[in-house]
Each structure stands twice: as structure tokens, then as C-alpha cells.
Amino acid sequence: MSAELLVHVIDDDEAVRDSLEWVFETAEIPVRSYVSAVAFLEELGPEPSGCIVTDVRMPDMSGLDLLHALRDRGVQIPVIVITGHGDVPLAVEAMRAGAQDFLEKPFEEARLLASVQRAFEYDAGRPVSKEQSDARERIARLSQRERQVLKRLVNGQANKTVAWELGISARTVEVYRAKLMEKMEAGAFADLVRMALQAGDIEA
Numbered sequence: 497m498s499a500e501l502l503v504h505v506i507d508d509d510e511a512v513r514d515s516l517e518w519v520f521e522t523a524e525i526p527v528r529s530y531v532s533a534v535a536f537l538e539e540l541g542p543e544p545s546g547c548i549v550t551d552v553r554m555p556d557m558s559g560l561d562l563l564h565a566l567r568d569r570g571v572q573i574p575v576i577v578i579t580g581h582g583d584v585p586l587a588v589e590a591m592r593a594g595a596q597d598f599l600e601k602p603f604e605e606a607r608l609l610a611s612v613q614r615a616f617e618y619d620a621g622r623p624v625s626k627e628q629s630d631a632r633e634r635i636a637r638l639s640q641r642e643r644q645v646l647k648r649l650v651n652g653q654a655n656k657t658v659a660w661e662l663g664i665s666a667r668t669v670e671v672y673r674a675k676l677m678e679k680m681e682a683g684a685f686a687d688l689v690r691m692a693l694q695a696g697d698i699e700a
Contacts, residue, residue, distance in 0.1 A: 501616045502546035505529040506536050506562070507578075508554045516549060519605050525612065533557035537565060547574040547596075547615035549608070552586050560586065563593040574615035578603075584686050585652040591693045600686040631695035634680050642679070645672040650692045 503525055505516045513529040520527035526546075530536040533550065534557050552559035559577050566573065577590045577598040587598035596618065597611045614627075635643065641662070648658040655669040662669075682688035 501526070502544075503527045503612055504536060504544070504546065504548045504550075506533055506548060506550040506554070506559075508532055508551070512551070516608075519608060520612075523609055525609075533559070533562040533565070536562070540569075540571065544571065544573050547576060547612055549576045549578065549612070552577050552579045552583055552590060552598075559595075560590050560593060563590060563595060567594055574618050576608075576611050576615060579686075584689055587686070588650060588652060588689055588693065591690075598686070598690065600684065627691075628694045628696075631680075631691040634691065635695050638676070638679060642672060642676060645669060646676050646688075646692055649673065649676075650689050 503520050505513055505520075505527060507513050507516070507529070508531060510531075513531075517527050517529055530539070533554060536548075537557075548562075550559040550562060557565070559575075563575060563577075566575070574596040575590075575594065577587055577595045579587045579590075579598055579600050584600065587595075587600070590598060596615055599608060599611060635646070638646065644662060645658060648661065653661075655666045655673070659666045659669045676682070677685070677688055680688055680691055682691060
């Protein structure tokens, strides 16, 4: 791991910051933490290296607001967003705003470290496309109706709304959702959303 690559942890919860710092220090990854996105931006240099790990829900400036601020400044640094249960729609919005990945709490340390490793490789100019390729291959195996359901679920539509738009029952949407989880090899709905976003636009 290159010593110049640094993980910037942003969270208003001191316990979370301490926990994340411990994870990275144990893995011998340089880390610096900030109490807020505002505090991070105040110390932001012209060409920051490494990646950002930020909570999505914070006072004053959210993780989503941070993404917009970075884009406005022309700063290109991989951002990993941490979300709480039920924040998947926010995570979708964050990835569309430029986040590289999102992790839903609670997440395993190995998952976090793997995501940071991919961010470091991206920052070093070596984009890793295997996950994107895998996601596209899995989506290619879906039926047209399954892709239609997936696209709407990723857009945050409720089962009843999807059912109404496609002219099917809400129960049928639930069946499709279960099939999508199985075919896409998703352990959780957040994983399904992540893979769909990594694959890019879903032709339906």
C-alpha cells in the first residue's frame, strides 16, 4: 500500500470515527478523521490523494452535499459513502452524484477494506472494472421484465408503484424482487442496488 494514499474519515459521531480509525490503523493504512464535511473541506488541498469514507447523514453538510462541493471544486477523489438502514435511496443519489461505492451499516471490516483498496487503485490510475463487468454480465442474463422491475426498484419506487406501472400485482413484484436477488447473487437489497448502479444504465 502506497504511503501517500490516505483515508479521510468524515463522521460527526466520535465513536464511529474512533472505530474506523482503529480498523485502518490495524490494517496499516494511513488515516485522518474529521468531525464534519465542513472541517474536511477547510483542510482540503488542491490534489488530495487516497479516498474519502463519509457518513451520508451529518448536520450542516451531508455526505451528498460534500459530493456536490467536491464536484464544484473540480476535486477528483474516490468517495465511499456509509449509510444507515433505510438510507438506500440516499446512497443511490450519492452514487449518481459521483460516489464510488456505498456501504450499509452494519458492514464487515473486510468489506470496508476491500472497498478502500479499490478506491486506492482507482486513485492511482488503475480502474478496476471486474465488478462492473460482473454486474453487466448478470444483468444481461435477466429477462426484459426482470430488468424493468430492477430499474424501477433502483430508482426507489415502491412495489405498488412498480406494479401499477407494469400492470402486474404487488405480489408479482415481490416474486421478481426475490428472483433478482438470486440471479444477481445479492446478499441484501443494498447489494442489488450497488450492482445495478455499477453496471450503468439498465436497458429495459
